[in-house]
Amino acid sequence: MSTPASRTPASRHHKRPRGEGQWALGYREPLNKNEENKKNDDGLNVRQRIIDVYAKRGFDSIDPADLRGRMRWYGLYTQRKPGIDGGKTAVLEPEELDDRYFMLRVRIDGGQLDLAQLRTIADISNEYGRGTADLTDRQNIQLHWVEIESVPDIWERLEAVGLSTTEACGDTPRVILGCPLAGIDVDEVLDASEQIREIQERVVGNPAYSNLPRKFKSALSGCPAHCTVHEINDVAFVGVVNEHGEAGYDLWVGGGLSTNPMLGKRLGVFVRPEQAAEVHEGVVGIFRDYGYRRLRHRARIKFLVNDWGVEKFREILETEYLKAPLPDGPAPEQPRGSRRDHVGVFPQKDGNFYVGFAPKVGRLDGDALHRIADIAERHGSGRVRTTVEQKMVILDVAPDQVDSIVAELEASDLQVRPSTFRRQTMACTGIEYCKLAIVETKATAAQLIDELERRLPEFAEPLTINVNGCPNSCARIQVADIGLKGQLVVDENGDQVEGYQIHLGGSLGLNAGFGRKVRGLKTTAKALPDYVERVVKNFDAQRKEGESFADWVQRADEADLR
Known part of the structure; x- marks a missing residue:
């Protein structure tokens, strides 16, 4: 006999748990505006609208869902309207922050350029970008002041020399990092150039991978200096030699910084060079299918790896995506030298x-x-x-x-x-162009270099200083010796001014770890040179033979870090 509706057990009315929006578990309905936009139309489709409509009719014709969403699939972000101070960054609506100009990111996979490509970027910079050209810490070059009307011609010229802006931004497989010395380094384990090319051909611009939960960052390298910072990429292939003397890759997954930093984890497998593209596709596939889509701030693969653990991740990769086991493999050798920059x-x-x-x-x-x-x-x-x-x-x-x-x-x-200061200081784009930024970065960092060279001309120890305009860590603040996170602070007169929260002693390599945050340790931008000079002098006076800045920070008295 059927149960009357009025007496149906309450459990029957329980909705299925919403979960994390993982496609593989059946959660296909969009759970936020970004996912809705991607479901409505693939980001790759915006290219034709830019060519046919927006470039001809101008900025005001651009659909907002394209302007602040899908155009990223082709390396285009609106830049920050000049004159808006950092205190308004989190307060204003996107359309109030948008300028009518774009940042355009040219992807340079493996960091490889020939002279025709370099000159093409230079010409585009001068003709369409007011001369701007910034090197990023992901081997790209970014232009600014680009108008939508110019974009089709820019694409034509880039593509004529084998360059592209496709998926330079967006929830996509972004630029693939590679050692700039691939094929020429006397100590390299292997040359990853061919694998980078194959991966690029398989995944970039492929609709199968153009709707990921968030951005996806890859690195492949046989570099003995570990210059592609494999510890903080979503997926990284690190050159190793196995017990049989064969060169291949050690596979790492789940690295990333931003507001919730995590170091990548070794899966413990050995990947032969000819398998690398297939394995990369498998990892991207896991992210697409099992990645968290409910909340943007939890949508990176690092959260999935952290929740699953490496054993489950490896099992899913081998059984569901590769359909075959991977052999166990060795860990990478320790990085060559104390600097990874090839200067x-x-x-x-x-x-x-x-x-x-x-x-x-x-x-x-x-x-x-x-x-x-x-x-x-x-x-x-x-x-x-x-x-x-x-x-x-x-x-x-x-x-x-x-x-x-x-x-x-x-x-x-x-x-x-x-100098060490010129060599090892990095800065993100900052408030000059970035809508997320709270403070200025490039000019501040350049002035800091000049001051430190003047004040500490003899200092020659390795020391990374990374300057970031907001908490998102585009400039990798948590793994710098001195990481500076932009925020508004109160100066000695009680006025709110640009400044930085300070992270100390972050590192990658042998003892990878995130910087120490000393309670309340901040500086104004104006007082930044004084602060860095003080802490560097303390390090120089107290360091033991061969001791790194990061090691010193771990044992230093808090007073010496202030």
Whole structure:
């Protein structure tokens, strides 16, 4: 006999738990506005609207869902309207922060550029971007002041030389990091260039992977210096040699910083080079299908890896995606040296040299890019590389050309033998262009370098100083020796001014860990040089033989860190 509706047990009315929005578990309905926009229309489809409609009718014709969403699938963000102070960043609506100009990110997978590509970016910068060209810490180049009317021509010119802005931003597989010295480093475990190309062909612009829960960051490298910072990527393939003497990759998953930092975890498998693209696709597939889509701030793969653990992640990868087990493999060797940036003059495998140089906080312009291309060409090089430290490298310099190329680069303030402060200070875009930023970064960091070089001319120990305009850690503040997180602070007069919360002693490599936060430790932007000078002097006076800044911070008295 059926139960009358009035007497139906309460349990029958329980709704199925909402869960985390994981597609693989049947949660296909969008749980927030971003997911709704992606379900309504694939981000890749915006390209044709930009070409056919928006570039012809202008900024005001752009659909808001495209403007603040799908256009990111092609590397386009509206930049911050000038004159809006950091106190309004979290208060104003997006349309109040939007300028009518765009940041355009050119993806440079593996950091690999030839001179035609570099000159094309330089020309676009000068013609359409008011000369702007910033190196990012993900090997890209960002232009600013780009108008929507210019975008189709920019794409045409980039694509004519084999470059692209496709999925440079958005909830997609973004640029694939690679060692700038791939194929030429005398100590490299293997050259990952071919695997980067294959992965790019498989996933970039592929509708199967164009709707991920959030951004997805990849790195592949056989670099002995571990220059692609594998510990903080969503997926990373690190060059290793197994017990049989075969070169392949150790697989890491789940690294990422932002407001909830986590270090990547080893799956403990050995990936042969010819398997790398398939394994990468498997990891992206897991993220697409099992990644959390309910809340944006929990939608990175690091949360899934953290909840599942590596054993379950490996099991799902092998059984559901690869349909075959992967062998166990060794951990990577410790990184070569204490700096990962490839700045300086070093020999290549073939008897030539590479020359790495340090623009100040990654800030260049179109004319400087042309100068770099000309200098490289005059010295017999057709290959230039970008690094994940906002630096550049010129390859294939003959021994008799080294002194000349160093002199020319240094004469253009592209320093080959920079101070520690020039070499190891990075800064994100900051309030100048970024809608998320609270404080200025690039000029502040550049002035800080100048001051520290003047005040501490003899200091030569490795020391990373990373300057970020907001809590999102685009400049990797938690893993810097001195990480500066932009916020508004109160100065000695009681006025609210730009300043920074300070993280100390973060590191990657041998003893990877996040910086120490000393209670209440902040500085105004104005007092920043005084603070850094003070803490560096304390380190210099107290450090033991061979002790790193990060190690010193762990044992230092709190008073010496203030």
